[in-house]
Amino acid sequence: MPSRDATNRLSALVFLSALLALGCGDKAAQPAPAAAPAAETKPAEPAAPAPAPAPPAADVTVQPDAAGVVHLTGSDQMRYSASRIEVKVGQKVKLEMKNAGALPKEAMGHDLVVLKAGSDPMAFGAKAATAKATDYIPADAAEMIAHTKLLGPGESDTIEFDLPGAGTYPFLCTFPGHVALMKGVIVAQ
Numbered sequence: 001m002p003s004r005d006a007t008n009r010l011s012a013l014v015f016l017s018a019l020l021a022l023g024c025g026d027k028a029a030q031p032a033p034a035a036a037p038a039a040e041t042k043p044a045e046p047a048a049p050a051p052a053p054a055p056p057a058a059d060v061t062v063q064p065d066a067a068g069v070v071h072l073t074g075s076d077q078m079r080y081s082a083s084r085i086e087v088k089v090g091q092k093v094k095l096e097m098k099n100a101g102a103l104p105k106e107a108m109g110h111d112l113v114v115l116k117a118g119s120d121p122m123a124f125g126a127k128a129a130t131a132k133a134t135d136y137i138p139a140d141a142a143e144m145i146a147h148t149k150l151l152g153p154g155e156s157d158t159i160e161f162d163l164p165g166a167g168t169y170p171f172l173c174t175f176p177g178h179v180a181l182m183k184g185v186i187v188a189q
């Protein structure tokens with residue numbers, strides 16, 4: 001005859017087994033929990049830093065070549081070949097801008113306009129976009145230091161100009177809609 005202790009232990013085991021079976025049965029019988037909105041109930045993650053905006057042009061820096069000329073191109077993808085031009089302060093800037101694209105000038109013309117330090121290229125671009133009669137060089141261009149011609153595919157223009165001193169001078173393409181992607185800076189140091 002089993003001792004009272006053993007009987008108790010046995011009863012406890014049976015009870016536990018029953019409980020476990022019940023638990024499992026319960027789970028199986030229940031419908032899958034209605035798609036737990038895990039994503040929604042997750043505590044809000046700390047605001048991720050906003051992704052950096054795409055650079056306006058190829059993130060490339062150019063300097064004058066051995067002959068002292070800065071070369072820049074514009075493409076059918078509405079990009080300059082560089083977004084930063086570095087020159088020595090006090091030196092005349094010689095810049096050759098070429099439209100390296102193939103699309104017609106009326107659809108994808110490019111120029112390069114240099115503005116005084118502190119000017120807003122977006123505001124200037126908006127103003128210039130309305131000046132179709134003058135190839136998008138506005139009559140009121142007090143901010144402008146120099147500009148190339150408006151260039152069609154394969155065309156180029158070389159300009160020479162002086163910068164008033166050390167500083168950062170914005171440049172842009174004034175063909176309508178291009179300034180958003182076609183702008184950069186000339187850094188004189």
Ligand SMILES: [Cu+2]
Pocket residue numbers: 074078108109110111173174175178182
């Ligand atoms: Cu352009």
